Amino acid sequence: MTKLAKPPGQRLVKRMSTRTKWMILSPVSLLVISAGLCVFSEAAHVKHTGGPFRQWFLWGIYSLILINGGIALFGQAVRYRVQIDYRRFVRRELKKRDREWSRLKRKTSPGKGEA
Numbered sequence: 001m002t003k004l005a006k007p008p009g010q011r012l013v014k015r016m017s018t019r020t021k022w023m024i025l026s027p028v029s030l031l032v033i034s035a036g037l038c039v040f041s042e043a044a045h046v047k048h049t050g051g052p053f054r055q056w057f058l059w060g061i062y063s064l065i066l067i068n069g070g071i072a073l074f075g076q077a078v079r080y081r082v083q084i085d086y087r088r089f090v091r092r093e094l095k096k097r098d099r100e101w102s103r104l105k106r107k108t109s110p111g112k113g114e115a
Contacts, residue, residue: 018080018083018084018087019080019084021077021080022077022080022081022084025073025074025076025077025080026074026077026081028073029070029071029073029074029076029077030070030074031070032066032069032070032073033066033067033070033071033074034070035066035070036063036064036065036066036067036068036069036070037063037067039059039062039063039066040059040060040063040064040067042059042063043056043057043059043060043062043063044056044060046059047060
């Protein structure tokens with residue numbers, strides 16, 4: 001079986017740091033949510049002014065797609081941010097343990113002339 005070629009952007013996204021992914025997804029997701037809310041208000045306006053059912057219904061469906069897509073992207077951005085914070089926390093804890101370990105090691109190791 002032949003191996004399928006990967007999409008061109010997949011390698012680019014894989015090489016991005018978690019921070020870069022978060023920095024891109026956060027504002028993009030908020031823009032998509034905002035666009036969805038604008039489309040939703042337009043659909044409501046068309047409905048209340050007596051526009052045809054098909055028009056405001058399709059606008060409403062489109063707005064729900066945008067809003068839900070934006071929420072999904074925002075959720076992914078939150079996941080990236082949690083990863084960043086967790087990694088920072090783990091690094092700090094490991095540094096604390098290393099400092100404690102070296103401090104205890106110096107206290108318990110015999111000095112010159114002892115033993």
